[in-house]
Amino acid sequence: MDLKKRDAVLSAARNTFLRYGYKRVTMNDIAEAAGISRPALYLVFSSKEEIFKGVYEHWVKETLTEIEGKMAPLKSPDEKLRVAFELWTVRPFEMMLASNEVSELLECTYGFAQDSVKQGYRSFEKILIPILQSHSMFQTYKIKISAEKMARLLSSSVRGFKIVAKDAAGLRSLIKDLLILALGN
Numbered sequence: 001m002d003l004k005k006r007d008a009v010l011s012a013a014r015n016t017f018l019r020y021g022y023k024r025v026t027m028n029d030i031a032e033a034a035g036i037s038r039p040a041l042y043l044v045f046s047s048k049e050e051i052f053k054g055v056y057e058h059w060v061k062e063t064l065t066e067i068e069g070k071m072a073p074l075k076s077p078d079e080k081l082r083v084a085f086e087l088w089t090v091r092p093f094e095m096m097l098a099s100n101e102v103s104e105l106l107e108c109t110y111g112f113a114q115d116s117v118k119q120g121y122r123s124f125e126k127i128l129i130p131i132l133q134s135h136s137m138f139q140t141y142k143i144k145i146s147a148e149k150m151a152r153l154l155s156s157s158v159r160g161f162k163i164v165a166k167d168a169a170g171l172r173s174l175i176k177d178l179l180i181l182a183l184g185n
Helices: 003-020 027-034 038-044 048-071 077-098 100-112 114-134 147-164 168-183
Strands: none
Touching (some): 003 038, 003 048, 003 100, 027 048, 048 100, 077 114, 077 147, 114 147
């Protein structure tokens, strides 16, 4: 199957997962939504887990591209960091709060797609590193750890924040406080 058809399957699967959650969706449901036969689907993806990983990885790429695009016109590292965390952390959190199915999808991700999740966070951290390096705290050497370690600290912290925050406003407040604590602004 060519890349265009693979992307069509992933798009159909994403919509199906978002609508019904992970557990209720079958390979037949995904094939039907993609407009192909189930045997044709199995020629490309060996399992529902593999499709889900593909959907997650596609979402990561889309989100990182959107982050880079929205940060491009911004001047301040602080503004760039706020945009990055809004799109990477707050938006999925809001989706999770609004839908039991999305919440279930996020729980599944940690079960069998841990490598994909780790890679996604590493990619997010790679976006954060140059922003951190351009921050005045790093340029004046007031921060004693590297931008790479700070990016890891920030991205790891927000993962935990999603567990304790009750709503998006609370999550934004935690992220804001974390950036103040980490960068002194």
